[in-house]
Amino acid sequence: MIHHRHALTSIIALVLTSALVMGCSPAPEPTPTPTAAFASEEEAFAAAEETYRAYIDAFNEVDLGDPNTFEPVFIFTTGDYLKLEREDLSAMHARGDIRGGTIEVIEFSPQTYKGSEVTARVCTDVGSTTFTDSEGVSLVPADRPSRVALDLTFIVAHGKTLLASAEPVEDDRCASH
Secondary structure, eight states, X not given: OOOHHHHHHXXXXXXOXXXXXXXXXXXXXXXXXXXXXXXXXXHHXXXXXXXXXXXXXXXXXXXXXXXXXXXXXXXXXXXXXXXXXXXXXXXXXXXXXXXXSOOEEEEEEEEEEETTEEEEEEEEEOTTOEEEOTTSOBOSOTTOOSEEEEEEEEEEETTEEEEEEEEEEOOHHHHTO
């Protein structure tokens, strides 16, 4: 059985841990100042929202019986989050789990844009999303709320905005939508 918090997060998103590695060298040569990934915050936030909505659309099309349907989900994710998505979907496939229903994005609220990182909070309706085992027994906790808020982090790399983490958070505003 999937751990309750892990199951909920797998439905929508999972955690990414980023590591930055810095090299040391004596008297580095001056380098040009890197240009921003986007011309404005609005552009960055629009790209993040577009990525997340496309990710949810892809996830809504997942058939756990057909691993080929997983690939569209993976193209919107990166790092440890991508790794966890691959592991979770593969495990659900191997167990014979069945996914039904859809996730709906209720509200996407931009938070910050700095360098190559964009953060946002999203409110999603997961009330119609189901996960059952091969016997038809629900894997969704009985007390799962129908609306879930997530804090999202996106990384911009090579001209692409990718989902790097999604953390469930308490948000009364989302719950009352």
